Structures are given as C-alpha cells and as structure tokens.
Amino acid sequence: MIYTVYILIAFLLICAISVCLVDNLLVSLIIFTAYSLVMSVIWLFIESPDLAITEAAVGAGVTSILFFITLLKVDKMKDEAGD
C-alpha cells in the first residue's frame, strides 16, 4: 500500500511541475484539478478522511470553478480589447 502512495506522490510532483510549464492556461487548470484529486486520495491513504472530503470539495470543486470563471472573464476582456 505504501508503494501506491509513492506512485501518487510521483504523479503529484509531475502535475505540480507541469502546471508551471504548460503554456495553455486551460490545460494547466485541468492539471491543477487533477493535482487536487490525487491529493485527496493521498489524504485518504494517510488516514485523514475529513481532509480528503474537504480537499475534494474545495480544491477540485470550488477553486477550479473560480479559476475557470476568471479565465472566461479574462478571455472576454481580451476579445473586447481586440475588437
């Protein structure tokens, strides 16, 4: 079971590095959401299920929705500036 946690942590590291390196903001947001989901699974493995629930709801749910809305608004402002 400990190896599963190591695999998940390796995935977490890859996610964290690729969030900075990806040029497309939408793609990096999706990677960020995947990061939060994997993080909540890791919380489950180290026996803190209440943190796992909160991470899945806040990190993967609400925060990414707020980021997506911000991205949508920035794109709209760019379109208006372009016209």
Place this chain on the structure above:
Amino acid sequence: MFEGLINFVDGVSSADNTHKPSKKKVKKYHHHEKTITERLEDDVLNQKSDSFDKFYSVVAIIMAIIIIGSLLFTVSFLPSFGDPTNPANNIVSEKYIVEGVKDTHAINLVAGMILDYRAFDTLGESTVLFIAASAVIILLFANKTKKEHEAEEKEEQKYENKNDPILRHGALLIVPAILVYGIYVVLNGHISPGGGFSGGAIMGAAIILYNLAFGDKSTSEFFSFKIYKRIIISALMFYAISKSYSFYTGANQIHSIIPKGVPGNILSSGLILPLNICVGIVVCCTMFGFYSLFDREEI
C-alpha cells in the same frame, strides 16, 4: 541596428581618413554628434535591459534553488510520520484521546476538539470568513447603482448561455445526491469523519452546480442576498450565544441544561451537532457568495 550604425560611421570616417579605423575609435569620434549619440544611448539602454533580464532570470533560478534546498534541508530534520515519540504527542493530545469521548460525547475526536475544547477558535475563524465576505461585498456594492443598468442587459445573455441540455439533465441527477451527501456529512460530524466545514463546502459546490445549470433566475428564487444576510448572521449569532452559555456555565461550575446523550447517537454530544449545522450553513453560503461575486459581481 548597432551594426548598421557602425557601418554608416565607418563609411563616413573612411572618406575622411585613408586607413581603416578601429570600431572603438569611430565610436569615440562620433560621440559628440547628437542624433547618433541618442541612438547609441538607446542601443546601450536596450542592451542593458537585455543583460538585466538575463541577470534577473539567473538570480531567480539561483534563489529558487537556494530556497528549495533550505526547505528540503529543514524537512529532513522533521520527525517521521506517526512516530509515538514525536513532540506533538504530549500530555495535551493524550488527554484529548483518553478523555475526549467522556468529556464531549463525540465519537469523532476532531469534531469534539474544534467544537467543544476549542470552540472559541472556531467562532473566530467563522467570524473572519464572515468579515472577509462582508468586506468584499461592501467594496463591490459601492458602485452598484451605476452598474444596475448594465447588469439587466447582461442577464438575458447569460441566461441563454446557461441553457445547456446536457448540463441541465446531468445537474438534475447529481445535485440532489450531492446535497444529501453534504447534509449527511454535516449531521454526522460528531460520529464520522467530516463536519461543518466539509459538509458546507460540499453543499456550496452543489448550489454552484445548480446555478451553472439553471441560471441565476431559478437560483434567486430560493437564494437571494436578503436570505444570504439573514442566514449567515443568524447562524453566527446562534453560535456565539450558545457557546457563550456553555462557557459561562463551564467557568462558573454551574450545571449545564444541555443534555449530552449517548455517544454514537445522532442526537448526542450536546452543542456539537447544532454548532456543526451553523458552521455548515455559514460555509455553504460563503462558498456560493464567493462564486456569485466572481461570476456576476453580486449575490
């Protein structure tokens, strides 16, 4: 540009002097002419900023490496995870673990800690969240009258955007399940993992999904700014009053009239269940409030 300038200067100077001058000499020779000087200065300035950019990125990388190294170095000194001789395992946590169920009648020790032993801290956290949301609302509502006309125009357009059949049918299936799960997590906060914050965040996510699928009009039927204000303020007031009562009785050694119940039942552990409900409501409303402030700049 710099090369062209030198070639031009070379040509001028070679007309005057028969021998070919070195580039340094030419620079000095034409230094006093104004236009060329300005162009030279511009060039030098641009070069400076280029070299400054390189310097900046190199120093940034070095600083990042130093910070990462020092953090990893510090982490290597931390005690290992789950070690019984860790400094955190002192007399305080021992008292919580041994006498927690007897004192608070909550099976979930985390809930017993944050809503009974440390309820005053949780009240402060909820108040901080409330004050943050209020400050954002005050700032954004300062020029609301100016924007009211614009908002009406935008509302129709947004409503059409959100009329998506796949999202609607998916939300119709999922939203009730998420809401029920959130209520379950809140109500079982003192028995199973979870509690007010987790359940409130889940319910807030469900309401956000409902808003995304069905638009603002159908959401405002059950959740407007007036309702938001009343719910949050009454929940915080109830929290403060009930906890003041329990602090008052505890400090003066008076017998509290709140029944503790049998540990493990839903209706048990005194004030923890109603306080969990209060925290859940506040967190749910604040989550949705943040979302709608981001989306429409109003609640």
